[in-house]
Amino acid sequence: MGKTKQTIISFLSSRTNLTIFQCLLYFIVGYVMGQHLTWIELGIMFIVMFGIQFITRTKSVADGMMFRQIMIDNQVDANDIVKEMQKMQEGFSDDSFKN
Numbered sequence: 001m002g003k004t005k006q007t008i009i010s011f012l013s014s015r016t017n018l019t020i021f022q023c024l025l026y027f028i029v030g031y032v033m034g035q036h037l038t039w040i041e042l043g044i045m046f047i048v049m050f051g052i053q054f055i056t057r058t059k060s061v062a063d064g065m066m067f068r069q070i071m072i073d074n075q076v077d078a079n080d081i082v083k084e085m086q087k088m089q090e091g092f093s094d095d096s097f098k099n
Contacts, residue, residue: 011017029049033042071078 012021026049030042030046033045037045067078067081071081
């Protein structure tokens with residue numbers, strides 16, 4: 001399982017691979033929607049999906065810029081922040097979220 005997980009992470013770490021994977025998913029979604037929608041409905045759905053993707057990508061870039069600025073301001077390494085986040089997550093117990 002560890003090897004499979006590492007392979008998936010390596011594949012998704014490449015921007016080119018992500019773009020190809022994204023186009024493949026769009027093709028699949030388009031094919032399925034094309035079976036049930038008219039051309040006008042299909043076009044509207046693609047415009048909506050493009051809008052959602054644009055907002056999501058813009059937010060992720062902004063979050064990355066904020067994360068980098070925090071690292072620069074506090075003079076810490078990204079690994080230190082991730083380790084601290086893992087410690088905080090381990091501190092939460094599953095029972096703390098139940099009513």
